[in-house]
Structure formats: structure tokens, C-alpha cells
Amino acid sequence: MTTTTPSATETGTRRRTGTARTGLLASIGGQNLSLIGALVAVMTLFGALNGNFLSVSNLQVIAEAATITGLLAVVQTVVIICGGLDISVGSQAGVASVVSAMAFTGTGSNPYLGIAAAVGIGVLVGILNGLVIVYGRVNPTIATLAGLAAYKGLAQLLSDGRAQGYVLNDPVFVFLGRGRIAGLPVMVWLLILTAVAVHVLLKYTDIGRNLYAIGGNDTAARLAGISINKYLIAVYALIGIVSAVAGILLTARTGSGQPVSGSEGLELKAITAAALGGAALKGGKGGIGGTLLAVALLGALENGLTVQGINSFWQNVAQGALLVIAVAVQQRRTGERPIGLPA
Template identity: 80%
Template sequence: MTTATTSPAETEKAPETAHKRSPLAALGGQNISLIGALVVVLGLFGVLNDNYLSLSNMQVIAEAATITGLLAIVQTVVIICGGLDISVGSQVGVASVVSAMVFTSTGSSAFVGVLAAVGVGVLVGVLNGLVIVYGRVNPTIATLAGLAAYKGLAQLLSDGRAQGYVLNNDFFVFLGRGKIAGLPVMVWILIAVAIAVHVMLKYTDIGRNLYAIGGNDTAARLAGININKYLVAVYALIGVVAAVAGILLTARTG
């Protein structure tokens, strides 16, 4: 009987080859297909409309996608750990209303308005987490109820009318219409949040624990991970990012 042997030179090349393939492996086949589809769509619309691929139009599209993008990022985090939050849209609405109302009621203080919106986001997120974790309510049911409740709260607070006017404040104008290095500030905020979440998930113990919870919560609990604490924190994170999205919505619409 003969056995295959690997020479030292081949052994040294193997890690190098794996390293070279790592970017595509990290991207994943499904993501590559999505990127390919996006390129095809962009090319098609670029052919149909000469102005579609212009820098100004790309900036407008990027600004419009910022709020949805922020919510998609944190929704990814909660899905990774086996949860779901359907109420994020209503959380954005509450934060937007609160930021505008507090801004006008405190003598046009942008800082207080932003702080109030983030505070409301934390409270709403923690409430969702507590109901799901300690009330043992299914995440879909709990956040579906939150979707209606927070939307109703926004309607009650605003009395169903537009609240405040923030475009007389330099900070809100900068958030909604400012640019840094040619890119809208809103897009930079989206990029910053995406990088922060990516680093958290890929390079920290928090991210590894979240993956462990989503993969097998029983094994994660036996490994000493405080699952309840992590889940409440994740829903609080959703509330914070939803509040940021609400502030940007206020700044964009005025």
C-alpha cells in the first residue's frame, strides 16, 4: 500500500493559497451574485438614462438609501442572534418626532433634541428586549405589537401634524445637506455604522458570542454566555440606530 505525501514546499504554499482566496471566500457566493445583479441593474439604467450614473444622482440615491441601510445593518445583527425586530420603522418615527419637538421646545437646542431622540431609542429598544426575553414573547409577535404601538405613540405626541422646523439650525442642516470630501454626511454616517458593526461582529468576543447564540443557544448558555443580557443589548442597539435614523430623517425633511 502506498500513501500520498506532501512536500514541505507544498505545505508552505497551502496557507498562502488559502490567504489569496480569502477575500472571495469571505464575500461568499450569494453576496457575489447579488453584487453582480446590482452591477447589471446599474448598467441597464445607465443605458436607459444618461444622467442616471452621474455623481449628483448617485449622491441622491445614497442619501435616500441611508435610513433603510442603517436599519438593515442592525436588523442583520438581531437576525444573527436568532431574533427579529419588525418595529424599527415605527421606532424611527418616534425618534424623529421627539427630536423635532424637543428641539423647538428647548429654544432650538440641537444637542438636547438629539439626546432626547437617542434616549427614546434606548428605552424603546430595551422595552422590546425585556418583553421578548423575560416576558417570553415570540420576537415576531412582540415587535409586531411594537410596530403599531410606537406608530400610535408618534401620532399621539405629534397630534398627527408635522412638528418643529429644524432647518434654521446649522447642525441639522449639516446632517441633512452637508458634505464631507464630496460625500453627503448621511452617507458617511451609514459607512461609519457599517464599519463599526462589521468590526464588532468579526473581530470581538461580542460578535463571536452573538453568532454562538444564533447558532445554538443551548450550547452558548452552557459555555457561560449570558444570553438574556446579550439579547436585551442587541434590541437596545437597534433602538439607538433607529434613533439615529430618525434624527437623519428629521434633518433631511426639515
Template identity: 65%
Template sequence: MGVQNVSLLIAIAFVVLVIGSQNPLFFTVPNLKVIGTAIAISGLLAVVQTLVIIMGALDISVGSIAGLASVTSAMIFTSAGPFIGVVGAVGIGLLCGLLNGCIIVFGRVNPVIATLATLAAYKGIAQLISDGRAQGYTGADPFFVFLARGSVLGIPTLIWILVVIALGVHVLLRYTTMGRNIYAVGGNDVASRLAGININRYILGIYMMTGAVAALAGILITARTGSGQPVSGSEGLELEAITAAALGGAALKGGKGTIAGTILAVILLGILTNGMTLLGVNSFWQNVAKGGLLVLAVVLQQLRSGERRIGLPG
């Protein structure tokens, strides 16, 4: 399991006991399903964000890609049906990811700056094509209803989608040559290049994969809300994804991280958010808590690394 994952399990158990003791509704099956479906979308983005971070990069634009894909899926759905809407949205996600990768590889731009710029650009495009309003109505379509409220073996469809994507990325990282190369690139890009790894190809491929999964998250937003949302439902998802990845043990310098740790961190964040809502805590404090957890995760990483802290004597 690793020390990081054990620590997260202990934290989850502690938070569950505290919240459950204050509000017994926390342990009801409907509420547990609410938690599961709520973390599905942020969990998808956290999984692929972990992949990017392990490679030694970052993608701040995932929330905006999800918003753009949400609008696209709904607008195409109204004229061509759900299948074409989903395919079109995923295609948009792939193009957005490819553009991110091209800016980084061929423009030689730092990934943080590149995706910070595209975060604003993709959000602007989503608002332009939708005129800043929700588009389409998918609430009566059986496919979108199944995505939002359906279940398989009693488990919500949203959770199954997260499980499948998380397992797929876990297998990729742990059992394939590509996964080992991703860790190698994040650990030491110079040595990886000298070893013959085509780093540019990996950057383009990982960002395209991230864009596609972010688009899938956007489709799920459309399914849950019943319409395409240019901003609502996707804003702030990038912070949640980065927080979950860092809290789950992904080193922001690259070369380290696991999908299991990220999923545990996503569950912890979901429980905290749900618990604060049940206990009547002001919703603004939820953002404060997420920001504080991100700072805590990075500080703990720095302390474990043994490196000299910036501004302090060795």
C-alpha cells in the same frame, strides 16, 4: 468575499448597466449622491437588523421607533436646541429597545410578536404626541442642515454616518468576543447557555443598540424633511431593513450574516428604487419588487440549507 457577496456585486453591475443604458442621467454625480443619501437611513436600520437576525431574533418595530424619535427630536429642538433634541431622541430609542428586550426576556414573548405589537404602540404614541401632524421646523438650523445636506470631503454627511455605524458593527461582530457570542446565540442558544453566555443580557443589549440606531435614523429623517414626522418617512422601513439583511445573506434562523453583504443589498435596493423612478415605473411596483426580493432571498436560503421544504416529501 463569499459567494453571496459576489452574487450581489454581479446583480448590482447588471442593474446599473441596464438602468444606465436606458437613462444616462443615472450616472451623473448628483443622481449618485441622491442614491447614497436615500439609502443612508434604510441602511442604518438594515445594519442593526442584521445584528438582531444573527442573534436569532427579529425587530419589526424599527420604523416606528424612527418615527417616534423624529417627532421627539423636533419637538425638543423647538424648546431646548439641537443637542438636547438629539440626546432626547436617542434616549427614547434606548428606552424603546429596552422595552422590546424586556417583553421578550421577561414576558417570554416571541420576538416577532413582541416587536409587531410595539410597532403599533410606538407608531400610536408618535401620532398621539404630535396629533398626527409634522412637528417643529429644523430647516434653518445649521446642525440639522449639515446632517441633511452637508458633506465631508465631497461625500454627503448621511453617507458618512452610515459608513461609521456599519464599520462599527462589522468590527463588533468580526473582532470581539461579544460578536462571536452573538453568532453563537443565533446558531444554538441551548449550547450557548450551557457554555455560560448570558443570553438575556445579550438580548437586552442588542435591542437597546437597535433602538438607539433607529432613533438616529429618525433624527436623520427630521433633518431631511425639516420637521418631525410621526409616520411619513419611516413607514415601511422595517420591511426594507429585513429585506436587505436577508438579501445580504443573514439567515433568518440566526447564526449567519455579514454587514458587508447587508450593505451590498442596501445598495442594490437603492439602485433599483432610483432606477425605477428614473424610468418612470409606477411607485407601487417598488413595493412589489421589495416584497418579491424578500421572498426570493428566503427561498434561496432554504434551498442552500438543504433542509426539507415544508409540505413536500423528503
């Protein structure tokens, strides 16, 4: 029997092909591949159950509904990368929503002053969170948990617990909430621009590298001359700004300032999306691409359950389960077991 030995050319071609595949898989990442697979599975399942699920109109509904969560998830990813956490993003969005509507009506229906007031309160709230964490030496989880309650209460006090203003007769707010550019909703464009800007910041600037360094090893980062306090305050200020933008979009989408409705539970969605996207809750690891895939997965799952007429309470159950699964997978991959007996 005669055996054929592969030629050097064939061997080289196979090696290059294998290397190219390995490089492609490495660039995409195992975490992202898993999310893509899960997203395809969810879309296929609900598409088979309901013919309208994959229609262009419903896909636009999913994208619009996921925009506010996506904005908050993007900045949540940033703060998690540098070793922090912000549980108050939903309440911050609620305060900004109320302030934008009240400032709009209080200034003779001036949308630009309404937007500026909302962004201003977002900056103040974000900086306040950063100052409490850095100089008050309060754990980020506890500090922002307190902020969750405090900012929710502030939004209710400002609005007397009711929706404020009416902005659907203003072209600027209508454009933000319902306008389209090149066929895509303006809200989606804002998410894309924010995600691209943050991705570039994290991956291609010294600021991004320093944020990863702070989350990976804050002691080494401090010894390297990185001003950790300034970075943390700046990150929480960024969260305040983006949360304010989310609040403005909430006002534009619903037509009035919402103190609680529409913003409650956003913090859970944002943290779940960031964790599912591969952001390690201990810090130092994560990316915007994975976060956006997770946002899409959560949006498709939520819409699919709604289309099927499944009780909305199950959506909360699903989000909680996904968060636990994401963290458990992270712990398995790193081999860590911070609580409990060794496995």
C-alpha cells in the same frame, strides 16, 4: 507525437494561482458575488435607459436615500444573527423623528437637546422590546409586530398626526441632513462609521462571537456560560439607538418631525436588505458587507424605477419579491423545509 509534461515550477505556479483565486472567492463569498453581479446589472440597465442615472449627482441621491435604510439594515442584521427579529424599527425611527423636532422647538431651538431626547427615547423603546421578549417570553416577531403598531400610534399621539417643528434654520440639523465631508454627504459618513463599528464588533470581538453562538445554538451558548438574556436586551437597545439616529436624520432631511411619512415601510426594507445580504433568519449567520451591498441594490433599483417614471407601488412589489427570493435561496442552500411536504 511528443507530449510535454509541465515542470514542477509551472505546476506549483498554477496551484498557487488557483489557491489565490479560491481564497479571494472565499473571502468575498458567493452571496456577495451574486449581489455585486446583480448591482452591476441593475446599474448597467438603468444607465442605458437613462443617461443621467450614473451621473455623480444621481449617485449621491441614491446614497443619501439609502442611508436611513442602511442604518436600520445594519442593526437588523445583528439581531437576526443572534436569532431575533425587529419589525418595529420604522416606527421607532418615526417616534425619534417626532421627539427630536418637538424637543428642539420646546427647548428654544436647542439641537443638542433635541438629539439627546431622541436617542433617549430610542434607548427606552429598545430596552422595552428586549424586556418583553426576554422576560415576557414573547416571540420576537410578535413582540416587535406589536411594537410596530404601538410606536406608530405613540408617534401619532405625540404629534397629533402632523409633522412637527421646523429645523432647516438650524445649522446642526442642516449639517446632518445636507452637509458634506470630503465630498460625501454626512449621512453617508454616519452609515459608513456605523457599519465599520458593527463589522468590527461582530468579527473581531468576543461579543460578536457570542452573538453568532447564540443564534447558531442558544442551548450550547447557555451551557458555555453566555448570558443570553443580557445580550438580547443589549442588542435591542442598540437597535433603539440606531433607529433613533435614523429618525434624527429623517428630521434633518425633511426639515420636520415625521410621525409616519418617511418611516413607514422601513422595516420591510431593512429585513429585505439583511436577508438578501446573507443573514439567515434562523440565526447564526450573516455579515455587514453583504447587507450594505443589498442596501445599495435596493437603493439603485428604487431610484431607477423612479427615474423611469414607473409607478412607486411597483417598488413594494419588487421588495416583497426580493425578500421571498432571498429566503427561498437560503432554504435551498441549507436543505431545510420548515413548512409543507418534503420536496
